[in-house]
Amino acid sequence: MRNPFVYGEEAADEAFCNRQSEITELIRDIDNGVNVIIFSPRRYGKTSLIKQVMKKLDNKRTVSVYVDLYPAVSKQKFLELYATAIAKALTGKVEAKLKTLKELFPRLIPKIVIKGEAGTPEFEFDYDRTKRASLYLNDLLAAVKKYADQHGMNAVVVLDEIQEILQYEDDEIEKAMRSAFQSHRNVSYVFLGSKRHLLEPMFTDPNRPFYKSGKHLPLKRIPQEELVPFILSKFRQGEIRISKKIAARIVEIAECHPYYVQLLCHVLWDDCIDKPEIDERDIANAVDGVLERERSLYLALWDGLTRKQKALLLALANASEPKQQKIFSQRFLMEHGLGAASSVQKALTVLIEKSLVERENGLIALSDVFFKRWLQKLI
Ligand SMILES: Nc1ncnc2c1ncn2[C@@H]1O[C@H](COP(=O)(O)OP(=O)(O)OP(=O)(O)O)[C@@H](O)[C@H]1O
Numbered sequence: 293m294r295n296p297f298v299y300g301e302e303a304a305d306e307a308f309c310n311r312q313s314e315i316t317e318l319i320r321d322i323d324n325g326v327n328v329i330i331f332s333p334r335r336y337g338k339t340s341l342i343k344q345v346m347k348k349l350d351n352k353r354t355v356s357v358y359v360d361l362y363p364a365v366s367k368q369k370f371l372e373l374y375a376t377a378i379a380k381a382l383t384g385k386v387e388a389k390l391k392t393l394k395e396l397f398p399r400l401i402p403k404i405v406i407k408g409e410a411g412t413p414e415f416e417f418d419y420d421r422t423k424r425a426s427l428y429l430n431d432l433l434a435a436v437k438k439y440a441d442q443h444g445m446n447a448v449v450v451l452d453e454i455q456e457i458l459q460y461e462d463d464e465i466e467k468a469m470r471s472a473f474q475s476h477r478n479v480s481y482v483f484l485g486s487k488r489h490l491l492e493p494m495f496t497d498p499n500r501p502f503y504k505s506g507k508h509l510p511l512k513r514i515p516q517e518e519l520v521p522f523i524l525s526k527f528r529q530g531e532i533r534i535s536k537k538i539a540a541r542i543v544e545i546a547e548c549h550p551y552y553v554q555l556l557c558h559v560l561w562d563d564c565i566d567k568p569e570i571d572e573r574d575i576a577n578a579v580d581g582v583l584e585r586e587r588s589l590y591l592a593l594w595d596g597l598t599r600k601q602k603a604l605l606l607a608l609a610n611a612s613e614p615k616q617q618k619i620f621s622q623r624f625l626m627e628h629g630l631g632a633a634s635s636v637q638k639a640l641t642v643l644i645e646k647s648l649v650e651r652e653n654g655l656i657a658l659s660d661v662f663f664k665r666w667l668q669k670l671i
């Protein structure tokens with residue numbers, strides 16, 4: 293049997309654990325044309341969740357467009373990615389799709405390209421890249437609504453890694469999206485992102501175009517009660533014996549973080565495939581194995597920090613559930629030799645920008661539970 297624990301790629305179907313209430317809520321919101329903003333720290337499962345939701349939608353009633361903006365380093369790239377994602381969502385024969393695309397984006401020139409071994413035709417788009425993005429933007433942003441109306445359908449457009457558009461030289465795309473989307477009653481726009489410090493102002497600052505323009509759905513870690521049975525059933529399918537207590541220990545070490553739970557289980561599966569039963573020692577070995585494998589990455593991260601940032605990171609790694617207010621208390625600063633609160637604030641900002649540390653519900657946590665263990669062993 294193949295290792296059932298998936299990490300580093302989206303978790304789908306069998307590899308996907310729970311999130312039932314989020315799935316139900318999102319399906320309802322999409323049906324009602326509500327815009328949703330899903331944010332969480334990295335690797336909590338935003339992309340996996342929305343893709344599970346999209347699979348469950350009735351494709352006769354809902355047009356589903358998924359745009360991964362991670363590579364959208366420029367406005368031109370944004371245009372291309374958006375257009376290609378719409379082309380992917382169309383159904384029917386290639387000639388019919390081509391006709392539809394020409395109607396939807398009269399200023400773009402679609403080309404058919406054959407990709408991959410399966411030789412499935414896909415679309416790419418040519419246009420005059422020396423012209424301003426705005427020339428193409430309006431057709432593009434109106435396209436899904438237009439197509440859904442023509443077919444008497446509703447639609448969902450998922451914009452994953454939305455923080456990328458916040459790095460452009462101006463807010464042209466943000467403004468154009470807002471003014472287009474606000475009249476699209478039958479289209480639900482779902483924004484996904486992880487950099488809270490960049491994203492939050494986009495939706496909560498009254499001076500920004502998207503202020504109060506959607507419902508917020510912060511994604512949390514997966515509760516232990518759901519992870520334990522998930523882990524047990526997977527190991528049992530592979531006839532690897534594991535007790536409930538050991539499964540709970542895995543979840544505890546991985547701190548209910550979906551990615552690290554999967555990572556640790558993946559390693560344990562490979563290590564223990566021929567063993568009678570998984571025990572505490574196997575977990576300790578698996579953790580050591582991960583730390584050893586990641587050592588050079590951790591060293592590089594560590595070396596890239598200033599002395600103050602290192603001191604703060606170590607203090608956070610060794611404190612239990614540090615609350616934001618606590619880390620600025622005199623006692624915490626003194627105990628960890630951190631100096632003035634103002635300089636700690638600066639260090640914290642950098643650690644958050646580097647995604648080494650995350651702020652969630654007033655708590656400050658290290659993003660990588662294994663890096664945290666590595667730091668704990670450092671002293
Ligand atoms: N519901 C889930 N069940 C099981 N594993 C999950 C679940 N959600 C996430 N994971 C694990 O977390 C990993 C990251 O998931 P995913 O890529 O969906 O997260 P993300 O929040 O979109 O991350 P990023 O912020 O990096 O885009 C997956 O590879 C998988 O190992």
Ligand SMILES: [Mg+2]
Nearest residue numbers: 338339340452
């Ligand atoms: Mg993602």
